[in-house]
Amino acid sequence: MVKEEREKRMFVGVAWNCAAELKFLITALLFVCSLATVLQFLPSRFSLFSSADLRLCVSNVSAAAAEAAPPPENTPPPPPDQQDEVLESGVMKRGFKPYGAAAYNFVLMSAYRGGLSTFAVMGLSSKPLHVFGKASYQCQWVSHNATAGEQPPIATVTGIKILPDWGYGHVYTVVVVNCTFPSPVGHDGSGGKLLLLASTNGGGDRNLNLTDIVEALIEPPGSVNLSLYTSPPKYDYLYCGSSLYGNLSPERVREWLAYHVRLFGERSHFVIHDAGGVYAPVMEVLRPWIEKGYVTLHDIRDQERFDGYYHNQFLIVNDCLHRYKFDAKWMFFFDVDEFIFVPRKSTIKSVTDSLSDYTQFTIEQMTMSNKLCLSEDAAGKSFRKWGFEKLVYRDVKTGIRRDRKYAVQPRNVFATGVHMSQNTAGKTTHKTEGRIKYYHYHGTISDRREPCRQFLNATTTTTVDGIPYIMDTTMRGVAPSVKRFELKMIGPRLQRTRQ
Amino acid sequence: MVKEEREKRMFVGVAWNCAAELKFLITALLFVCSLATVLQFLPSRFSLFSSADLRLCVSNVSAAAAEAAPPPENTPPPPPDQQDEVLESGVMKRGFKPYGAAAYNFVLMSAYRGGLSTFAVMGLSSKPLHVFGKASYQCQWVSHNATAGEQPPIATVTGIKILPDWGYGHVYTVVVVNCTFPSPVGHDGSGGKLLLLASTNGGGDRNLNLTDIVEALIEPPGSVNLSLYTSPPKYDYLYCGSSLYGNLSPERVREWLAYHVRLFGERSHFVIHDAGGVYAPVMEVLRPWIEKGYVTLHDIRDQERFDGYYHNQFLIVNDCLHRYKFDAKWMFFFDVDEFIFVPRKSTIKSVTDSLSDYTQFTIEQMTMSNKLCLSEDAAGKSFRKWGFEKLVYRDVKTGIRRDRKYAVQPRNVFATGVHMSQNTAGKTTHKTEGRIKYYHYHGTISDRREPCRQFLNATTTTTVDGIPYIMDTTMRGVAPSVKRFELKMIGPRLQRTRQ
Numbered sequence: 001m002v003k004e005e006r007e008k009r010m011f012v013g014v015a016w017n018c019a020a021e022l023k024f025l026i027t028a029l030l031f032v033c034s035l036a037t038v039l040q041f042l043p044s045r046f047s048l049f050s051s052a053d054l055r056l057c058v059s060n061v062s063a064a065a066a067e068a069a070p071p072p073e074n075t076p077p078p079p080p081d082q083q084d085e086v087l088e089s090g091v092m093k094r095g096f097k098p099y100g101a102a103a104y105n106f107v108l109m110s111a112y113r114g115g116l117s118t119f120a121v122m123g124l125s126s127k128p129l130h131v132f133g134k135a136s137y138q139c140q141w142v143s144h145n146a147t148a149g150e151q152p153p154i155a156t157v158t159g160i161k162i163l164p165d166w167g168y169g170h171v172y173t174v175v176v177v178n179c180t181f182p183s184p185v186g187h188d189g190s191g192g193k194l195l196l197l198a199s200t201n202g203g204g205d206r207n208l209n210l211t212d213i214v215e216a217l218i219e220p221p222g223s224v225n226l227s228l229y230t231s232p233p234k235y236d237y238l239y240c241g242s243s244l245y246g247n248l249s250p251e252r253v254r255e256w257l258a259y260h261v262r263l264f265g266e267r268s269h270f271v272i273h274d275a276g277g278v279y280a281p282v283m284e285v286l287r288p289w290i291e292k293g294y295v296t297l298h299d300i301r302d303q304e305r306f307d308g309y310y311h312n313q314f315l316i317v318n319d320c321l322h323r324y325k326f327d328a329k330w331m332f333f334f335d336v337d338e339f340i341f342v343p344r345k346s347t348i349k350s351v352t353d354s355l356s357d358y359t360q361f362t363i364e365q366m367t368m369s370n371k372l373c374l375s376e377d378a379a380g381k382s383f384r385k386w387g388f389e390k391l392v393y394r395d396v397k398t399g400i401r402r403d404r405k406y407a408v409q410p411r412n413v414f415a416t417g418v419h420m421s422q423n424t425a426g427k428t429t430h431k432t433e434g435r436i437k438y439y440h441y442h443g444t445i446s447d448r449r450e451p452c453r454q455f456l457n458a459t460t461t462t463t464v465d466g467i468p469y470i471m472d473t474t475m476r477g478v479a480p481s482v483k484r485f486e487l488k489m490i491g492p493r494l495q496r497t498r499q
Numbered sequence: 500m501v502k503e504e505r506e507k508r509m510f511v512g513v514a515w516n517c518a519a520e521l522k523f524l525i526t527a528l529l530f531v532c533s534l535a536t537v538l539q540f541l542p543s544r545f546s547l548f549s550s551a552d553l554r555l556c557v558s559n560v561s562a563a564a565a566e567a568a569p570p571p572e573n574t575p576p577p578p579p580d581q582q583d584e585v586l587e588s589g590v591m592k593r594g595f596k597p598y599g600a601a602a603y604n605f606v607l608m609s610a611y612r613g614g615l616s617t618f619a620v621m622g623l624s625s626k627p628l629h630v631f632g633k634a635s636y637q638c639q640w641v642s643h644n645a646t647a648g649e650q651p652p653i654a655t656v657t658g659i660k661i662l663p664d665w666g667y668g669h670v671y672t673v674v675v676v677n678c679t680f681p682s683p684v685g686h687d688g689s690g691g692k693l694l695l696l697a698s699t700n701g702g703g704d705r706n707l708n709l710t711d712i713v714e715a716l717i718e719p720p721g722s723v724n725l726s727l728y729t730s731p732p733k734y735d736y737l738y739c740g741s742s743l744y745g746n747l748s749p750e751r752v753r754e755w756l757a758y759h760v761r762l763f764g765e766r767s768h769f770v771i772h773d774a775g776g777v778y779a780p781v782m783e784v785l786r787p788w789i790e791k792g793y794v795t796l797h798d799i800r801d802q803e804r805f806d807g808y809y810h811n812q813f814l815i816v817n818d819c820l821h822r823y824k825f826d827a828k829w830m831f832f833f834d835v836d837e838f839i840f841v842p843r844k845s846t847i848k849s850v851t852d853s854l855s856d857y858t859q860f861t862i863e864q865m866t867m868s869n870k871l872c873l874s875e876d877a878a879g880k881s882f883r884k885w886g887f888e889k890l891v892y893r894d895v896k897t898g899i900r901r902d903r904k905y906a907v908q909p910r911n912v913f914a915t916g917v918h919m920s921q922n923t924a925g926k927t928t929h930k931t932e933g934r935i936k937y938y939h940y941h942g943t944i945s946d947r948r949e950p951c952r953q954f955l956n957a958t959t960t961t962t963v964d965g966i967p968y969i970m971d972t973t974m975r976g977v978a979p980s981v982k983r984f985e986l987k988m989i990g991p992r993l994q995r996t997r998q
Contacts, residue, residue, distance in 0.1 A: 094608070094797050106599060109593070126601030126703075132669055206805075212598040302594060
């Protein structure tokens, strides 16, 4: 007993011989956990904040400890028992004991300032919390501008939540919170931070309104450059790519990049998101363009931890929108098996200039066969040709209005989807036929084989497997100049890229 | 500073002047929380158990504290930053920071022993964790039979999870875990406890396999009466009612009770579950039958904390099944607007005896109008008549096979649904036509008005609002003897019950 007592003292001594910050943290934690311990012995519904919050903590911590150690010979202190009891009336009062956590309330990806008084916060949140509950958000701006000991000034505003992927069933849903304060915050260069208060409002337990405080954005003093929000953008065109995943064809990615850098020109930039698809051979084809400053690669593999719609692509595109909002006049959202095309005698600039009154325009699809090629390319000749050069049969049955892609002027957009944004200020137009379209080679990007499967002689309409096709050599015609462009820009280093 | 130091010491002193148990708990918590603190400063993926478990704890505790206190002037220590960083390759490595909890991993309602080596555990669990994840369960029996200092013997087995309400979208789903050990446990009278290890298997975060340890059942030494599992049951018939909710009609409940106590007889019992529907006037009509020992009322209002299918009725009926498994030969599952009927010259006993080879039989529905009455009951006479006495028009269009109810021999059932059990040992029969049926007066129980809306003369088929009805006075014929039975059993005390 004496020895035990001494050990305890030693333990406390060790914990106390740390840095001042640690001391404070440990004191705080000791206090909170003592409170948790004491609360277990009080009846529930006792205090302002339910003990279940803390129960959650105790139970999680115990579980973590139990995982590290071999299974529970010494089981952790159980959560406070809400034992079934027989009431005076003879009624059997039944209790329910909650344990652990199945999903996070909020997973922060990013937050960006969008002006003097407005911010956007991007994250994931438990889907049923939003579908069946009423989760809500508050934004607080805490200024650093406070003398020691004084309370820093705080501004609070309701966060407007936008759920861009509403309707797809998963563990998590994407949440974009718009925080717009009634007047400018942090504009005096004093620095500050944006807190997001994420409240479950009883979603997981009606007895509990659990609020998590998310430190969304920290602005050190002097770090904000307000001219950004009024200056003309650095780029004309910025491509926000969706989550790249799976066994991508390096050759198709190479072709896509050369084509689009040429199309969008010198004042363009491409943001590529790697959700596991950018393995070494794909990285090889990106590298020359990264070195030339045309491509930025984001490694977003960590989002795979959180089950959401298609590798959380709605989260990724919204991050991209807000991260680069002030860097480009136009932002394009489409996939790497899709090729934007503007007719001869026009340029991407002449097209976007003609649509500059619109915040958003959508782009019609040309559905291309991913296997039908010309017989003149047969006998091994097709291997030397590029994908969009040899796949020349266009599906004329599948409606061209289906599956549109789009571009926006990002300064007027609050959140974005995959096929279009539904949260914009300003007009949207779908009447872009004849001005801009995109060729879609579905399935070619994630197939590492030669795409040509069948060689046809037909020069006009033909029917294969019940689908009518027409020959369309528009893209084939562009191939030679794209190849020359690539050679000029980055030399021959990608010419031995494999399918 | 000196004062501050002293305060800290005082605080530690206070915490240390408690009972020995508290000291131990606080030491343990201090240790775990110190660990949490330290882990925040280490890179993630560092150790066997991720620091995110603990992060969860820290974040929850902070939130609870923040709710009690006015909003966060002094914000809690943020979770460990997974700051975005630019890798050597130029790739932008993006981080994701999780906060809080949106749903519990497991909510324990009950656990019951089902024999020498088997148990059933009833609870709720986050629905997406099961629909999109692979949550799993382990059962451990920890015997009390251990001398001091020695490790108690532990038996571990995989828990077989049954999801009886699969398919309905909510925050929580019902989970019944069958724990069957390869040999008897706790049968020597030494006592022990059943632990359920509930593992998320990365459902909410693929980096984390969070396991919560649920103390499902504690058996004090000598508390288990093994003869229960082999003795004949106490009752012939036990009714397991679904969650009662809303503005129920006391008069309809009164009629239902008198009818069914008479039908099922002296060796029967009724378990009623109050999810908010048993307010004072309904309690009045239950009370005489509770006093006579025919009715047990369970107050299950606390389950309203957890969003599930129809007031968690699948949880409730499974609790009832396992709680009373050895108390009745037959268990019936139907609603309080439904009346079981066996034809003249048979009794409920002769019917169930004829079906005793089956574990389960289903019962066909007679759909009754909830508003059409006989014109001879008009002019105020209907008020004195009982619901099943005056509602005599049967819907002959609605298929009688639709919406069957059922009865089981509970010792052979592992879990139960609402319309039938799909987890039984032994045979099920649906061929009960002509032997047993039930009359369904849909909507009458939750309507506190006089049900008769339209009075008809028709004695055979008639069509109202496009639905063909036929007069069926079977139940009307039984009413006089049910009224006499009620009077004999509990006297006139319920005769002034209101609609």
